[in-house]
Amino acid sequence: MPHPRLIATDLDGTLLRRGGSISPRTVRALRAAVDAGAEVVIVTARPPRYIDAVAVATGVTGIAVCSNGAQLYDIAPRTVISSRDLSLLTARRVATMLAESAPGLGFAVETGHQIRYEPAYQLRHGEHLGAESPVASLADLWLLDTPIVKLLAHSTRFEAEALVALAEQAAGGEAQFTHSGGRGLLEISAAGVTKAAALAALCAERGISASEVVAFGDMPNDLSFLGWAGTGYAMGNAHPDVLAAVARHTVTNEEDGVARVLEQLFT
Structure with a gap:
C-alpha cells in the first residue's frame, strides 16, 4: 500500500x-x-x-x-x-449557564498568549508558568481586550465527563464542549470548532x-x-x-x- x-x-x-x-x-x-x-x-x-x-x-x-x-x-x-475565537458574549453567557448547573466552578480564558483566571479557578498549569495572569474577579474576566480562544471551567467536585454532560444539557448549541483528560477541567470553544x-x-x-x-x-x-x-x-x-x-x-x-x-x- x-x-x-x-x-x-x-x-x-x-x-x-x-x-x-x-x-x-x-x-x-x-x-x-x-x-x-x-x-x-x-x-x-x-x-x-x-x-x-x-x-x-x-x-x-x-x-x-x-x-x-x-x-x-x-x-x-x-x-x-x-x-476561530469564542465571542466574549458567548463565553459570558455559557459561563453563567454552567455556574447555575454546577455551582463552585472556576473560570479562566485562554487567549493564545496567556491564561487569565478569576479567583475561583484553582487549577494551575505548570507548563504555562509566566503565561498565567490572575484577575480580581469573575466580572473582570469579561473585560478582556484580546480574543478568547478557549473558555476553561474547572471543578473540584465534578469529573470532566460529568462536566461535558452538564454543559451539553445547559448550553448545548451555544459552544463546543470537550475535555482532554484534565481532572475536572472542561474546555469550551466556539461552536463547530x-x-x-x-x-x-x-x-x-x-x-x-x-x-x-x-x-x-x-x-x-x-x-x-x-x-x-x-x-x-x-x-x-x-x-x-x-x-x-x-x-x-x-x-x-x-x-x-x-x-x-x-x-x-x-x-
Whole structure:
C-alpha cells in the first residue's frame, strides 16, 4: 500500500511521554516519515506557545492544529495564521449557564498568549508558568481586550465527563464542549470548532483525502479527528471511551506506540 501522505498526532499521552519528553525512537520515526514524503501535523489542545519546544525536539515544521482546532500555527515563523475565537458574549453567557448547573466552578480564558483566571479557578498549569495572569474577579474576566480562544471551567467536585454532560444539557448549541483528560477541567470553544474540522480543512487545501491520513490520539477531544482520518489509532493508554470507539490500537506512549506504527508504515 502507498505511504500515508499525512501523519496527524496528538501530543500529551500520545507522542510525548510523561513529563513532556519525546524518545529518540519517536524522533527517528517522525523523520523517516518526513523523508518518505509525508507531512507531520501536530493536533493538540495546547496553545501555540507550547509547540515551539516540541518542534525543536522533534524537528517537525509546517502547520500545527492548536487549541482543539481553534488555531492554525505555522511553526517555523512562529505565527498564528488563523483563529476561530469564542465571542466574549458567548463565553459570558455559557459561563453563567454552567455556574447555575454546577455551582463552585472556576473560570479562566485562554487567549493564545496567556491564561487569565478569576479567583475561583484553582487549577494551575505548570507548563504555562509566566503565561498565567490572575484577575480580581469573575466580572473582570469579561473585560478582556484580546480574543478568547478557549473558555476553561474547572471543578473540584465534578469529573470532566460529568462536566461535558452538564454543559451539553445547559448550553448545548451555544459552544463546543470537550475535555482532554484534565481532572475536572472542561474546555469550551466556539461552536463547530473541533480537531477534525480544522484538520479536514487543512487537508482539503493540500488536496489530501481522509484516506491518506493516519492519526493518533488518546483522549475524548481526539475522537473527532481519529474518526475522520482514514486510519486512526488509539494509544494503549487511551481513555476508555477512545479505546472503545477506535478499532485500531497501538501500545502506550511510554512504549513508543506512535513510532511502532510509523516504523511499520515507512520501513
